Amino acid sequence: MAQLTYREAVAAAIAQEMERDETVAFIGEDVARAGGVFKATVGLFDKFGPRRVIDTPISEQAILGAAMGAAMTGMRPIAEIMFSDFLAVCWDFVANEMSKSRYMSDGQLKCPLVVRTGNGGGSRFGAQHSQSIENWAMAIPGIKVVAPSTPADVKGLLAASIRDNDPVIFFEHKSLYAVKGEVPEGEYVDTLGTAKVVREGKDATIIALALMVPRAIAAADKLMQEHGIDIEVVDLRTLVPLDMKTISKSVSKTGRLFTVEENPRLCGWGAEIVSIVVDELFWDLDGPAVRITTPHIPLPAADNLEDIAIPSVDRIYNKILEVLK
Amino acid sequence: MATKQTLQNDDINEKKRLELYNTQYLIRVAEQRAYDLFLENLVKGTSHLSLGQEAIASGFANAMQENDKSFCTYRGHAHTLARGASVVGVLGELMQRDCGLMRGKGGSMHLTDTSKGVMGSYAIIGAHLPMAVGSAWRAQYLGHDDVATVFFGDGTTNIGAFHEALNYAVVYKLPVVFVCENNNYMEYTHIESITAVKNPAADRASAYGLESIIIDGNDADEVYRTAQKAYEKARAGEGPSLIECKTYRQSGHSRADPGAYRPKGELEHWKKNNDPITRYRERLIEFGIKQNVINDIEDNVKDLVDQATEKAKNSPVPPEDILTTNVYANGGWAWRN
Numbered sequence: 001m002a003q004l005t006y007r008e009a010v011a012a013a014i015a016q017e018m019e020r021d022e023t024v025a026f027i028g029e030d031v032a033r034a035g036g037v038f039k040a041t042v043g044l045f046d047k048f049g050p051r052r053v054i055d056t057p058i059s060e061q062a063i064l065g066a067a068m069g070a071a072m073t074g075m076r077p078i079a080e081i082m083f084s085d086f087l088a089v090c091w092d093f094v095a096n097e098m099s100k101s102r103y104m105s106d107g108q109l110k111c112p113l114v115v116r117t118g119n120g121g122g123s124r125f126g127a128q129h130s131q132s133i134e135n136w137a138m139a140i141p142g143i144k145v146v147a148p149s150t151p152a153d154v155k156g157l158l159a160a161s162i163r164d165n166d167p168v169i170f171f172e173h174k175s176l177y178a179v180k181g182e183v184p185e186g187e188y189v190d191t192l193g194t195a196k197v198v199r200e201g202k203d204a205t206i207i208a209l210a211l212m213v214p215r216a217i218a219a220a221d222k223l224m225q226e227h228g229i230d231i232e233v234v235d236l237r238t239l240v241p242l243d244m245k246t247i248s249k250s251v252s253k254t255g256r257l258f259t260v261e262e263n264p265r266l267c268g269w270g271a272e273i274v275s276i277v278v279d280e281l282f283w284d285l286d287g288p289a290v291r292i293t294t295p296h297i298p299l300p301a302a303d304n305l306e307d308i309a310i311p312s313v314d315r316i317y318n319k320i321l322e323v324l325k
Numbered sequence: 326m327a328t329k330q331t332l333q334n335d336d337i338n339e340k341k342r343l344e345l346y347n348t349q350y351l352i353r354v355a356e357q358r359a360y361d362l363f364l365e366n367l368v369k370g371t372s373h374l375s376l377g378q379e380a381i382a383s384g385f386a387n388a389m390q391e392n393d394k395s396f397c398t399y400r401g402h403a404h405t406l407a408r409g410a411s412v413v414g415v416l417g418e419l420m421q422r423d424c425g426l427m428r429g430k431g432g433s434m435h436l437t438d439t440s441k442g443v444m445g446s447y448a449i450i451g452a453h454l455p456m457a458v459g460s461a462w463r464a465q466y467l468g469h470d471d472v473a474t475v476f477f478g479d480g481t482t483n484i485g486a487f488h489e490a491l492n493y494a495v496v497y498k499l500p501v502v503f504v505c506e507n508n509n510y511m512e513y514t515h516i517e518s519i520t521a522v523k524n525p526a527a528d529r530a531s532a533y534g535l536e537s538i539i540i541d542g543n544d545a546d547e548v549y550r551t552a553q554k555a556y557e558k559a560r561a562g563e564g565p566s567l568i569e570c571k572t573y574r575q576s577g578h579s580r581a582d583p584g585a586y587r588p589k590g591e592l593e594h595w596k597k598n599n600d601p602i603t604r605y606r607e608r609l610i611e612f613g614i615k616q617n618v619i620n621d622i623e624d625n626v627k628d629l630v631d632q633a634t635e636k637a638k639n640s641p642v643p644p645e646d647i648l649t650t651n652v653y654a655n656g657g658w659a660w661r662n
């Protein structure tokens with residue numbers, strides 16, 4: 001095991017895959033010589049050179065379109081869209097093109113590519129640079145959606161995304177880039193569509209994603225210490241494919257479900273999970289399923305406002321206490 | 326050495342020249358203050374300074390009439406100040422205080438002051454070009470005499486919205502002025518390494534039937550004269566202009582950027598030989614304007630910025646209840662009953 005930051009794990013995964021597969025190449029704005037605005041791809045340009053690690057113009061449609069064309073014809077490109085908010089300017093390629101070409105061609109076309117993007121709040125960047133848009137991606141049939149919370153998961157799931165034969169939107173959380181953790185050395189590939197129980201418990205289940213995972217764990221620890229409430233925390237890791245087996249097992253065991261979501265409330269990913277649970281596990285529930293989300297508002301820039309908008313450890317703790325009491 | 330001759334007043338009279346200088350100097354001092362406040366950890370989030378690019382904001386704003394509209398990017402402090410927005414409001418927004426132009430809800434990248442014609446600052450590259458086109462459409466449609474000006478960078482010429490907006494504006498002969506501030510860099514990448522043509526805006530003008538206009542963006546007089554011509558043309562119903570201003574960003578791209586990508590000596594060269602403020606100060610002297618007049622302008626600006634800084638520092642953070650205001654037109658955020 002090596003100690004890597006979340007951002008170092010990004011570069012490690014890309015390097016690992018580029019070394020074993022010449023068809024893996026990486027494009028994006030300021031990703032090569034500068035190593036990315038979040039410094040997540042430092043060293044790749046020096047290692048693999050300008051043929052495989054490419055600085056592009058500010059042309060998001062061309063970036064995703066080119067990645068798609070290359071993927072359709074034999075490559076496994078990785079494209080970076082710097083902030084996930086910018087995906088809106090090239091959403092055609094996500095919503096209408098890469099997600100549909102396999103289906104429309106009845107399997108003749110394939111699109112094995114990864115779109116990496118910086119997602120989420122906490123940086124005081126305001127409404128156009130802070131959004132959590134994983135639920136937008138989840139709403140589109142034909143793409144896979146990944147959002148890791150730890151450096152190890154970044155390495156393993158990014159490698160798996162690159163090897164996957166479908167287009168994958170890979171959400172990296174901007175507020176997690178500096179987080180350190182143990183990462184397996186050598187070739188390491190995880191499995192898409194697998195959630196993980198990251199804290200075992202018996203009284204209630206929290207399902208969380210990305211930055212919300214460490215917050216859910218901290219809230220659970222506090223609930224245990226202060227009230228003896230024993231919470232199980234499930235890190236979803238990928239939204240599509242959704243690991244309902246792991247979710248169902250946990251909810252059946254605890255009888256209570258909370259989701260902690262950074263996306264704004266309406267049609268957030270938790271709504272889908274709650275609806276499946278109500279549908280399939282209704283009789284296992286001992287009480288209402290509760291979603292803890294960012295309110296249905298654009299995000300403010302000011303730190304004191306952003307901090308009360310996005311679910312915090314305290315908000316998670318207070319809400320669960322209120323509901324379970 | 327030849328003795329310097331005092332120049333006679335030309336089409337730009339003394340009063341206007343002093344205004345052009347005042348605006349440039351205000352931007353310089355306010356932007357430096359923004360940087361200092363950042364070092365003091367008082368600027369939260371990000372910020373993008375226009376140090377070195379002051380002549381463009383000053384030249385255009387001083388050629389505008391009051392009802393003209395400005396559309397800015399995240400690098401928009403300069404254009405917002407140039408239209409006369411309050412310095413407290415700008416610095417306060419950077420510091421995310423309640424006194425900020427948008428009470429901390431927007432942040433440095435989205436400065437807006439509609440009372441001064443600043444129709445917002447936008448952080449998704451390219452988005453505000455079509456918006457300026459729409460403002461011009463409204464002016465044409467309702468018979469208003471205002472012109473929309475949209476400021477953007479060299480890097481922005483490579484996104485589709487730039488091309489769509491230009492074609493659209495030309496087709497409908499709309500009163501909009503497209504101003505490309507070519508500061509050589511798209512973030513950390515030199516513009517020439519990622520653009521098909523040498524002059525990213527001007528070399529594309531012919532594709533839309535527009536005149537190719539390249540000016541010295543560090544000469545406020547040249548900017549001012551070019552702006553005047555473009556506004557006259559727009560108000561006469563003769564359609565849009567695209568103006569490429571050559572300039573140089575003396576600060577980093579954003580707050581944390583040390584500028585490691587610049588070739589050695591490049592920044593120093595621009596600061597020493599082609600700084601818009603230094604050049605304009607020399608121009609004023611050449612026109613026989615007394616040093617004490619210049620000093621007065623500078624002292625007033627410094628006082629103004631000092632006072633604004635104090636006010637902003639003493640302003641509280643925004644109250645929590647504004648988190649959910651102004652999501653919808655009724656002032657609230659309710660999406661269900």
Ligand SMILES: Cc1ncc(C[n+]2csc(CCOP(=O)(O)OP(=O)(O)O)c2C)c(N)n1
Nearest residue numbers: 086400448449450478479480481510511512
């Ligand atoms: C659609 C989109 N893509 C990328 C970015 C990230 N970004 C912010 S500023 C910038 C560079 C813009 O360069 P330029 O247009 O030259 O303006 P300058 O910053 O030099 O004023 C980039 C790529 C963005 N904000 N929006």
Ligand SMILES: [Mg+2]
Nearest residue numbers: 478479510511
């Ligand atoms: Mg630029």
